[in-house]
Amino acid sequence: MKWECVIGLEIHAQLATNSKIFSAASTAYGAPPNTQACAVDLGLPGVLPVLNAEVVRMAAKFGLAIGATVARRSVFARKNYFYPDLPKGYQISQYELPIVEHGRLEIELDDGSSKTIGITRAHLEEDAGKSLHEEFQDKTGIDLNRAGTPLLEIVSEPDLRSAKEAVAYMKKIHSLVRYLAICDGNMQEGSFRCDANVSIRPVGQAEFGTRAELKNINSFRYVERAINIEIERQTDVLEGGGTVVQETRLYDPDKNETRSMRSKEEANDYRYFPDPDLLPLEIDDAFIESVRASLPELPDAKKQRFMHAFGLSAYDAGVLTASREMSDYFESVVGAVGGEAKLCANWIMGDLSAALNRDGKEITESPVDAAMLAGMLKRILDNTISGKIAKDVFEAMWAGEGDADTVVERKGLKQITDTGAIETIIDQVIAANPAQVEQYRAGKDKLIGFFVGQVMKLSKGKANPAQVNELLLKKLSY
């Protein structure tokens, strides 16, 4: 039987606020345990939550960016369950009336086509703390620094049909929340993570199969592997005559397997009800409009603009707009160079990206900033250096040896464009290789490459290649 998988993602994006969703405590990552938990975060008797206005603005931004309805009235509800790192015994979330509903996002597939993925809802909620089992023998430590950190939970429709689509969707959301500056997207620190609902069904069947929920996956690679391994597992179960049970499963990246955490029967009854400590959240049109006015250019629009304004291919424009930082960098370079978008794009997608990958750096941490790269590209354009020498200049700049002009000056990398100087070198090459000269003159044209190579070598790569070619042809034809 041929199977088709059906996937929906629930992405948790930590909103990049300074303070928590219902208290004034800091959200900074990595502080010593329990130093960023105030009375409200600790759930002390008598404390009350007060909503951070910034999270509302951020959620509305996201809603507008995905063409969703931003609810004029949404309600915070309590999700009740006991766990030691959940201080109040309930999590404040949104249940029946979320702030964002009915959005959509277009993703690009490998074959170049695109697909629209529905986004059911996005709601605001608080994060829980962390339980630390390793550090304390026979005991569990509780760190409540993370308790009350604002999260936006983004729930997709079950529109995804492969692990690759799921990853493309997740990456697109990742890019979008960073464009909107509402989430830092840091997956190692858990600022961006997802649960995947996975089921399979025979191709052609309309009803969905029973799903398993894969919890808390925090990398694109793991999402792809977890979904694929889960599809395999479910296929084995069904083809072996078994049934898939609805349950929550955990992906173990070390063993590359999913394991059952709890079945539907063991699932909590969360007893959701509207939180009486918080009034319904009401926002007006003026607020929505002020948020709309603050929206940056979004990735899809920017990609179109890059294609039209800069004459870039869809692929190049897609790569350069994948993150806001990358596109900002590109535009700064093009601006400083004064055009030559293709040259700029090639350098950013080529040498710069390779160096960033090699050293594990973000583009914002690049030792070669946009101004430096532009400075170097100008020297290629005005023939001060060749494209080949530029690679050395770039590496020197990367190593912190100063800007392009400094490197060229100090290392004497300036291109030789003086005809007399080039002719002198050519004369030396011709004199040193009489046999090859004879063969060339006898009609072996291909040897021109050999002569160019020799000249470049003797000039330590500094001779202007175009001039070398031109002068060689002239001299060899005597």
Add this chain to the structure above:
Amino acid sequence: MHNKTIAELAAGLRAGEFSSEELTQAYLDRIERLDASLNSFITVTADAALQAARAADARLARGDAAPLTGIPIAHKDIFCTKGVRTSCGSRMLDNFIAPYNATVAEKLAAAGAVMLGKTNMDEFAMGSSNETSFYGPVCNPWNTGTVPGGSSGGSAAAVAAHLTPAATGTDTGGSIRQPAALCGITGLKPTYGRVSRYGMIAFASSLDQGGPMARSAEDAALMLAAMAGFDPKDSTSVDQPVPDYSRALNDSVEGLKIGLPKEFFDQGLDSGVARVIEAAVDEFKKLGAEVCEVSLPNSGLSVPTYYVVAPAECSSNLSRFDGVRFGYRCENPVDLEDLYKRSRGEGFGAEVKRRIMIGTYALSAGYYDAYYLKAQQIRRLISDDFRQAFERVDVIVGPTTPTPAFKLGEKFNDPVTMYLSDIFTIACNLAGLPGMSVPAGFVNGLPVGLQIIGNYFAEDRLLNVAHRYQQVTDWHQRQPSGYE
């Protein structure tokens, strides 16, 4: 000194007739001497009180005293007070030293009040007789064999016995008004949102409201002025200016339209109590008020509605008492589940557990619509009844409770009968309206309370009506024998 009103005490302090230290010591002496018979205090903070009194005297001497500077008060032990045990009447919080002040405690301290200590109460404010306290029942000073009412029974008894000039209370279904009635004092539950709930340990968040308990409307006005106001730490507090409650006290009540809800005089009302209320209504007529009958057709639904909403909210509010971070923790838990079960099983009393179970059930999957949602709908109907009534009348008047104080132990094992003692007070909480109880007479030597209900934020009107009544009656000045 202990028979003076707050206004008289404030004048005496300013005139230098006595110091706050002397006054505070006098009350501490009374507590020491008389409270053994009442058990109205859980914690007496004598040293801190005297220290605060000396600071108040310094302020008085400098001439920059606030309205309540140097006036002793007591807080219901539901308000967090920094550095002082805040038990909520429960074993669960017997070891809990609050690390911060409730807004109400902060505001009263800023107004100059001197805290004598923390008063006894039903456990987590769940009770109508003060018999569910971990610290034992409180006795009614009018007859120590009877209950003082609850849940603010300690505050009511302490004020009635003149162990403090005034105290704070909280009212979720009648917990200020019912004990005020049973102890013969004046108590006011403000409009929901008028007084901050920050630092007031939550029972049922959508119903809880703090308010003053005092010996007269005049004193209650001074207390409320200090307690009320918007608090940015409480999202449900209302950003509306606080009027000068004292200024309107003497306004005329001529032409005041008083509504008597017929449903309050129908069922189960003690005939003696009915006569007291009728006499009080006659007093208002003499003062020029117009009296008519109004109907609150859904008021019969208020007790069952309340006993869905309040337990549902409490079942969630009390989840934080899990033995993990603060409060009672069982000995040697073998695992997490054992820690939860025994800490909560041993830390909470029977009534609290009963309500947690009722509330958990009401919120459960499959029952939510039938109970919680339905209760919220009825709540709306109850509010509508009041809205319609207030289109015709200025205030609604009736009995605070169906009977005077009952005997200790009498209803303790019969929760439904106990719950019905709040039958006239609960509707106010469900609608969020302000309500007041003032002493209006006696039945068999026990005080009877007259309830006055006003429209939203009409606390000034309630205090005015109560004050005018107290100008022509002396029920509020009667003192229980043995506590003169």
